[in-house]
Amino acid sequence: MKNTGIGVHGGSRPPAARPAIVSIIVLALTLLGPWGSGIEAAQGAGCPDAIRIGMVFPMTGREGRPGTYQVEGIRLAMELINAKGGVYVKECGKRLPFQEILYDDQSDQGRSVQLVERTMSSDNVVAVIGAYSSSLGQAQSVVPDRYQVPWISPGAGASPIYTQGRKWIFGVLAPVELLGYTTMKFLGSLVNQGKLEKGLKIAIVVENTDHGKEYVEGVNRWIKENPGAFQVVYNESFQMGGTDFSGILQRMKAANADIFLSDAHLQDYITMHRQYTQMGLHHRMVSYGARGTEEPARKALGPAADYIFAGIWWHKDLPYPQVKAFVQEHKKKYQREPDSYYPSTAYDAVRILAAAIESAGSLDRTAVRNGLRKARLTDSLLPGQVLQFQENGQAMTPFVIVQNKPGDKVDFVYPEDSRTGEVVTRIPR
């Protein structure tokens, strides 16, 4: 090999190249400016003009869409709180508005950690709201205890994040295990009502992450508690972010199951269900865990997304006045209604943080952390209307089950007392 081909040797340059080279140096030096500069300057004694909140979300990349929705929820909450003068901070004797410091982690775990560290160590924030998706949440959740900055995730639901004994992390999403358990509880209720026969065969295909594993744990826990109700005939996992699920779907077909349960993130759900439809697969009931109702998926899949049921953390049709107000405000600000749970949990993350700061009466991070531990949001948007954190920092709100219906309609089908439509237990071919 003669050389690397990338250009080991400089050779002679035409004189015209010099200004460009000087430009590169100037650009580099300009960008080097913030290195170690005064960005970490302490806020100083007394009260600041605003409550600085770090935000690290995926706004581009694979999780860009849900991440952006979450940021929209946060901004809406901050805007509404700021419109009322902000959060009352007792030690300052006045209301202070929220101020966001937003970073896009581009759905990259390494970058996510890097940016959370940056905001916690140099932006003088009171708290950080961060991480859509459990995998990004796993990465970010290491940092808060190191810098002793409260961290709230509105989009990371995998329990292992919250079971490491960390003291500074909080999560608005109920555990994914509960999602799997609730899904089975719903199916079990259909057996009790005679809408499904006992002993139906279930195929499970989940992403090979903590999210997927936990979903299966929930399913298995219910099956163990209710022997004979269903039997799992196929259980496999797939690589997240895949482009071809035909192999796994083909093997699932051979298992001849009646019900297909999956746990997938939005992109994987769309890709997998498109291939599912193209392969002509059919089951009596189909679920992709918490995914199903999202507008991008319904647009991409069309009628193929009808009758998919999902266990979700929130839906815009929940019959609470605060949900109606939220949907209206969302529509006013973004010219569309929220099509998924993403903005709602982010919205509530800001509200519970505001409540914690008010109860702490201080912007001291430890006081705010302690305030979050005790905080109880009694007009939460989430099912049950009460948001509070358990001992480990994770919320435990109930799931509701919804089912897509033709014409982009969505019905609540479980629990019974919130039902808005009849459940379809045999998807039409």
Place this chain on the structure above:
Amino acid sequence: MAAPAMSAAPASRATSRAAYAVAALALLTFLAVPLVGVSNNAIRLLLTTFLWVATSLAWNLLGGVTGQVSFGFAVFYGLGAYTAGLSINGGVNPYAAIAAGGAVAAFGSLLIGLPTFRLRGPYFAIATIGVNEAVRIVMSNLDITGGASGLRLQQTGRFSQVEHYYAALGVASLAFLVSWRVMHSPFGLALRAIREDQDAAADVGVHPFRLKLAVHALAACLTGMAGGAFAHYTAYIHPDGVFAFTTSTSILLMPVIGGLGTLSGPVIGAAVYSIVQEEMVVHFPQFHLLLYGALLILIMLFEPGGLAGLWRRLARGLRGRNAAGTGGGIAAQRQPAGGGS
């Protein structure tokens, strides 16, 4: 920094002495940084930079000095990270775990090198891409490593950023010393001969296959140690992070930006890369890759010698101006561009 071993002119020796002095001063400065109350953010940026410096210098041994362009160094970074992570979780001392990461990565490099070094040029490069992706997918599905859920490292004791800073500085310093030693040894000379013309090198008694394997292992070891130090620091690693193809390209880009085949180039490239990259991500999240690509194209178009080459040209220009009419400029122009500056 140091002139190549082939040119033994007194002027070059003087340059080398000056370079050693600069390196020693830089090391002392970096050792003192945490003691003078520098911000946590600056420490973090330096820490990250040191890890990139180590990987950049390591890749340069294979890609810059030996001329074998590998797109698969994330494999060694990831192997080092996972080995260290699993060892730490198994109760091994973190620094021994980092060393173990280097050893496992070196062993992995032999397994990869044995078949891939049968290939040359672009075929070798493409093979390394394939290996990188294959290893990432395997690691995403191995239960022992946590699979696609990633690996959480058990943390004992209170977190000390300064401790991690010194660990990263140690790995970077080791990479610098090893690179310096290689580039000023007959081994380094043989590697350069392979880069210039592998067949001709073989004709004069150099054994390209063995030497490529050896330098590959050396580079992998250093990269693995950097990966181990990274895992120890972040306490959570994931196959899509440490084994990502973007990690491989980052490792490759830094010496290209700084100057291939030199000692200072990869260091400069790593420093510029880590800081510029973070600032671009923060200030231009939608366009940072575009801007970064444009910057890279400019460097490759106008200064293929990288930033180190640019520095040499500027220094040469200044010397030429000062020594106008004395012939000094001509002497300076005769210095080889790809030497061990």
